[in-house]
Amino acid sequence: MSGHVRPAPAAVAAVVVALGLSGCAGWGGGPTGGGPDTINVLMVNNPQMEDLQQLTAEHFTAETGITVNYTVLPENDVRDKISQEFSSQAGQYDVATLSNFEIPIYARSEWIAPLDDYVEADAEFDQDDVLAPLTASLSGDDGRLYGEPFYGESSFLMYRTDVLEAAGIEMPENPTWQEVAEIAAAVDGAEPGMAGICLRGQPGWGQVFAPLTTVVNTFGGTWFTEDWEPQVDSQEFRDAVQFYVDLVREHGETGAPQAGFTECLNNVVQGNAAMWYDATSAAGSLEAEGSPVKGLMGYVPAPVVETDSSGWLYAWSWAIQQASTKKDAAWEFVSWASSREYEELVGAELGWSRVPAGKRASTYGNPDYLAEASAFAEPTLAAIEAADPNDPGVQPRPAPGIQFLGIPEFPDLATQVSQDVSSAIAGQMTVDEALARGQDLAEDVAERYRERESG
Amino acid sequence: MSSVTDVAPVAATRTPGGEPRRPRKPRGGALLALLAWLIGFLFVLPVLWMVLTSFHSEEDAATNPPSVLAPLTLEGYRSFFGIGTGANPWPSLLNSLTASVVSTAIVLLLAIPAAYALSIRPVRKWTDVLFFFLSTRMLPVVAGLLPIYLFAQFSGLLDNIWLLIVLYTAMNLPIAVWMMRSFLAEVPVEILEAASMDGAGLLLTLRRVVAPIVLPGIAATSLICFIFSWNELLLARTLTGTVAQTAPVYLTGFVTSQGLFLAQVCAAAFVVSLPVLVAGFAAQDKLVQGLSLGAVK
Numbered sequence: 177m178s179g180h181v182r183p184a185p186a187a188v189a190a191v192v193v194a195l196g197l198s199g200c201a202g203w204g205g206g207p208t209g210g211g212p213d214t215i216n217v218l219m220v221n222n223p224q225m226e227d228l229q230q231l232t233a234e235h236f237t238a239e240t241g242i243t244v245n246y247t248v249l250p251e252n253d254v255r256d257k258i259s260q261e262f263s264s265q266a267g268q269y270d271v272a273t274l275s276n277f278e279i280p281i282y283a284r285s286e287w288i289a290p291l292d293d294y295v296e297a298d299a300e301f302d303q304d305d306v307l308a309p310l311t312a313s314l315s316g317d318d319g320r321l322y323g324e325p326f327y328g329e330s331s332f333l334m335y336r337t338d339v340l341e342a343a344g345i346e347m348p349e350n351p352t353w354q355e356v357a358e359i360a361a362a363v364d365g366a367e368p369g370m371a372g373i374c375l376r377g378q379p380g381w382g383q384v385f386a387p388l389t390t391v392v393n394t395f396g397g398t399w400f401t402e403d404w405e406p407q408v409d410s411q412e413f414r415d416a417v418q419f420y421v422d423l424v425r426e427h428g429e430t431g432a433p434q435a436g437f438t439e440c441l442n443n444v445v446q447g448n449a450a451m452w453y454d455a456t457s458a459a460g461s462l463e464a465e466g467s468p469v470k471g472l473m474g475y476v477p478a479p480v481v482e483t484d485s486s487g488w489l490y491a492w493s494w495a496i497q498q499a500s501t502k503k504d505a506a507w508e509f510v511s512w513a514s515s516r517e518y519e520e521l522v523g524a525e526l527g528w529s530r531v532p533a534g535k536r537a538s539t540y541g542n543p544d545y546l547a548e549a550s551a552f553a554e555p556t557l558a559a560i561e562a563a564d565p566n567d568p569g570v571q572p573r574p575a576p577g578i579q580f581l582g583i584p585e586f587p588d589l590a591t592q593v594s595q596d597v598s599s600a601i602a603g604q605m606t607v608d609e610a611l612a613r614g615q616d617l618a619e620d621v622a623e624r625y626r627e628r629e630s631g
Numbered sequence: 632m633s634s635v636t637d638v639a640p641v642a643a644t645r646t647p648g649g650e651p652r653r654p655r656k657p658r659g660g661a662l663l664a665l666l667a668w669l670i671g672f673l674f675v676l677p678v679l680w681m682v683l684t685s686f687h688s689e690e691d692a693a694t695n696p697p698s699v700l701a702p703l704t705l706e707g708y709r710s711f712f713g714i715g716t717g718a719n720p721w722p723s724l725l726n727s728l729t730a731s732v733v734s735t736a737i738v739l740l741l742a743i744p745a746a747y748a749l750s751i752r753p754v755r756k757w758t759d760v761l762f763f764f765l766s767t768r769m770l771p772v773v774a775g776l777l778p779i780y781l782f783a784q785f786s787g788l789l790d791n792i793w794l795l796i797v798l799y800t801a802m803n804l805p806i807a808v809w810m811m812r813s814f815l816a817e818v819p820v821e822i823l824e825a826a827s828m829d830g831a832g833l834l835l836t837l838r839r840v841v842a843p844i845v846l847p848g849i850a851a852t853s854l855i856c857f858i859f860s861w862n863e864l865l866l867a868r869t870l871t872g873t874v875a876q877t878a879p880v881y882l883t884g885f886v887t888s889q890g891l892f893l894a895q896v897c898a899a900a901f902v903v904s905l906p907v908l909v910a911g912f913a914a915q916d917k918l919v920q921g922l923s924l925g926a927v928k
Contacts (some may be wrong), residue, residue: 216873221887229717245873248718250886253868260869266784268872437888442693461890 178251214243215501215505218261219273220254220492222329224532227522229437236512242505251382251420255587261500262287267499270506274495276565277580278311279323283316287599288495290320292506305418305536307557308598310491311441312378313576321494324514327532329389329457330478330487330559335359339450352389353419353479356451360427363379363450368603374449378436378520381590384597386488386579387453390478392416393569394486399496399581399618402572404625406618408593409611421600433602437511445469454536455490456559459552462528475555477562488579489563491535501523519545534560574625592617658705685897692894707898710885720902722874725883726792729763730867730877731860734799737906738856739849741800746811751818751841764805772802776869783870790872798870801859808851808857814848815841850917858907878903 200360225248232244238484247269249257258272262282268605274282281290295303303311304327314323318607335358336345343363348355360372376516394397407413424432429443441458443449445467452458463470494510496503512518516538517533531557533539540546542558549556568578575582580590596610684692686707691701713719745764745902749757780789781800788794818841826836865879882903885895910917 218872221884222889223887226716230715230718233717247873247876247880249868249880250883251888253883264781264784266789279899359675360856436774438890457889500861 179331202247212502213241213505214245215270216245216247216499217250217271217509217510218247218254218258218269219517220251221248222251222492224492225273227526227530228278228326229442230520231525232520236461236509238510240505240512242508243507264474265497265499266499268496269497270500271494271496271509273492274323275324276310276323276325276489276491276493277486277577278486279495279512280316280582281308281494281566281574281584282495283322287429287498288322288415289498289500289503290316290322291324291496291507291510292320294511295321298507298511305516305538306514307535307537307560309565310535311561311564313489314491314629320387321619323495324510325491325493325535326513327390327457328489328560329455329554330489330534330563331387331454332456332478332487332555332559333451333476334444334452334459334462335451335474335476336363336469339363339370340474343368347474347476349480350477353394356453356479357423359372359428360423360451364427367447369448371429371443371449372397373423373451373453374429374435374440374443375424375453376436376440377424377428377434377598378434378439379591379594379598381438381580381594382524382586383436383592384601385590386490387454388420388597389579390486390488390568391420393578394467394479394484394568395410395419398569398571398573399576400622404574404629406622409615410510410616414611415418416610417597417600419596421430421607422617424601425603427533428601433598441542448589456487456556457557460529460533460589461548463551471551473551475552476553477559483568485559485564487559488578489560489565494523522536522619559631581584583621583625585624589617589621607618637904671761679768680873681897683902684894685901689891689893692897693891703827708902709892711899711902718884720764720878720899722877722880723878724903724906726795726875727861727878727903728797730799731857734796734803734858734860735853737796737800738803739853742811742852743849744808746815749808749812750815751823759810762814764808767801768805772865776865779866780869788901789870790874792871792875794870795863795867798866799856799863802863802866803856803859807856810855811845811848814845817848819845836888838917847917850914854910854914854918857910861907869911 178346217333219228229246229248232246237243240409246552247257255278256268256272258274258278261269263274263285265287274288279288283290294302303321305326306596310325311321312327315321333351337347338345340363341360343366345359345362347359351359356373376387378384389399392413395412395416397410397412397414397416398407400406427434430438431439431450435443437454440449440452440454441461443453444458444462447468459473459475461467462473470483477485480486494513496506496510500506503549511519514535516536519536519539520542522528522531523542523544528545531539531545533545533549533553537557546553563578565576565578565582567573575583577586580586593610593614595604596613597607599605600607686705686826687698687701688701688704691698694701710716710718711720748754776797781789782788783794821841822844825842831839844889862879863877864879864883868880868883871877871880881883882896882899883890885899
């Protein structure tokens with residue numbers, strides 16, 4: 177029968193064309209596909225990675241003979257894909273972008289390869305130039321190094337110097353959150369449509385709970401005590417969240433429950449917020465050529481209450497899959513992408529504002545970089561160096577991490593709690609209700625760890 | 632005399648050529664037409680918006696309220712085709728084309744005989760068979776994802792376009808069988824009987840009698856299968872990597888959590904939807920017949 181029902185001639189032609197053309201695409205894949213001088217890299221789609229992709233063929237492949245195939249995905253998708261790929265040790269990808277959240281966890285499971293031997297043999301790479309908090313946060317429990325940073329960031333408070341000056345307000349050198357709240361009240365509406373401060377309110381462990389966990393830390397709160405007692409409904413945690421929710425509801429941006437990093441960046445660039453507490457990497461966009469607020473911004477350390485500093489620490493980093501059969505070529509790539517030379521290459525080819533900074537001390541001694549980034553280079557370096565993932569609050573923690581807790585359950589837990597916190601910001605729920613539910617969720621996680629430790 | 636009385640009432644419903652005469656337009660006809668156009672426009676609006684945004688710069692695309700009259704630029708398309716960024720969309724587009732076209736061809740080869748055996752010459756308990764086909768669609772794809780992934784890993788089929796072809800075939804087969812069955816059921820038994828009385832054998836009947844009637848149905852079924860395979864994201868994202876990546880996976884790569892991406896994604900989405908649009912327009916006349924199920928003249 178099939179031989180006599182003819183599909184439309186166009187479809188037949190399409191099949192023939194597809195069969196002919198696809199000889200060069202998609203066939204004979206599998207873990208070993210691509211030959212010995214080809215490595216596969218799975219990475220998040222951030223602007224710095226786009227620049228890397230653009231520079232690879234001419235400046236890496238031409239010199240080393242190693243071809244790099246990139247798969248680029250949005251942040252949430254790339255996390256899913258990496259955990260699926262690395263947990264099964266499928267070996268499809270040799271290198272992936274992981275953050276300092278995942279690297280200690282993946283190292284514990286032996287999904288990624290230790291890099292110490294490569295670092296030792298590669299004097300040119302100069303590991304000592306990498307900022308100490310980053311090296312520490314990219315090491316496993318066994319003390320070995322498992323990742324190399326591509327770019328790093330902390331958090332600080334950004335503010336409009338012109339707006340504060342016009343209001344006759346001086347920003348303290350090391351502001352407290354109470355002072356920031358007062359300033360936010362004073363400059364709220366200083367210009368038409370301008371909010372006092374922009375703070376993330378969008379649900380997600382990496383959205384609202386990145387800045388909010390640092391606020392919790394400095395208010396004296398924590399997600400868990402050292403022996404796994406959940407503290408989400410403790411007085412300190414509640415005070416911190418209540419403070420944050422009140423601040424953003426009273427003097428924050430419009431649409432706060434949906435505002436993440438990108439929305440806040442737009443708000444500040446468009447003059448809709450006088451202050452912003454967020455990632456140090458935002459300063460590069462605020463001071464970029466053509467930005468309406470270029471030269472108008474001031475930068476001070478993350479506001480504190482009970483701790484001396486409260487900036488977070490985050491670094492998109494390169495890690496090599498344990499199952500990779502091309503680890504040497506993978507290290508060639510990692511050591512190039514994380515090198516000082518690569519930063520200089522980006523500076524020369526694409527401009528110094530696009531350098532993947534925040535990881536090497538030498539960057540902050542480079543006059544070319546400082547000429548471009550003088551406004552925020554020093555505060556950024558100070559914020560990263562002050563970050564201590566092993567002691568971010570007032571009490572010992574069961575796992576490292578500042579704006580997160582380094583356990584695999586944290587993204588799920590914090591994302592669920594963040595839904596309710598976001599509802600509280602929207603006024604649909606009280607903070608106490610949100611945190612009572614959060615405490616139950618945290619208790620489920622804690623119970624598992626307590627059982628594991630006692631058993 | 633009788634002819635007058637015969638003709639007069641017939642003329643009210645038939646034109647002199649014997650065609651059915653359309654009832655006279657009611658008073659609200661213009662209003663209804665306007666409403667139809669309005670609803671049509673509402674449905675197309677998001678697509679038009681996407682096309683317009685794809686020609687804007689990232690900054691103009693991100694403004695609120697939207698800037699409709701912003702200057703046009705090809706920046707989004709430049710970044711889709713990797714001009715100056717080192718990205719290359721062609722392998723992904725070719726992979727999608729391969730997976731969609733090959734799987735659709737296999738689906739048709741399998742579905743048409745199956746549908747024949749369920750309609751024109753029904754097998755015993757054909758309703759149970761039909762239900763069995765449909766039941767394979769009741770398991771959510773995501774529930775089968777992990778077993779499929781592990782199977783692919785152990786059999787070395789990860790990142791291989793043939794795996795997607797097999798999966799897309801399996802995914803579309805039940806729909807195709809159901810669709811083709813309803814088209815084949817439209818073939819009147821009388822025509823088949825007439826053909827057999829005229830001495831036509833099975834093959835001749837199929838080629839000269841059945842095929843012309845169900846061709847619009849085949850076109851409609853192919854297009855549906857092609858669209859489903861072309862747009863499939865979940866399996867492709869999970870099972871492919873750098874070699875067999877398909878166009879939807881490449882498209883999602885433009886979404887970033889740092890910086891603006893709306894114009895780029897709109898440009899990418901427009902380019903990726905073009906082949907489906909072209910296929911749709913090419914088969915338009917057949918489709919209208921096929922999808923309205925009124926194929927028998």
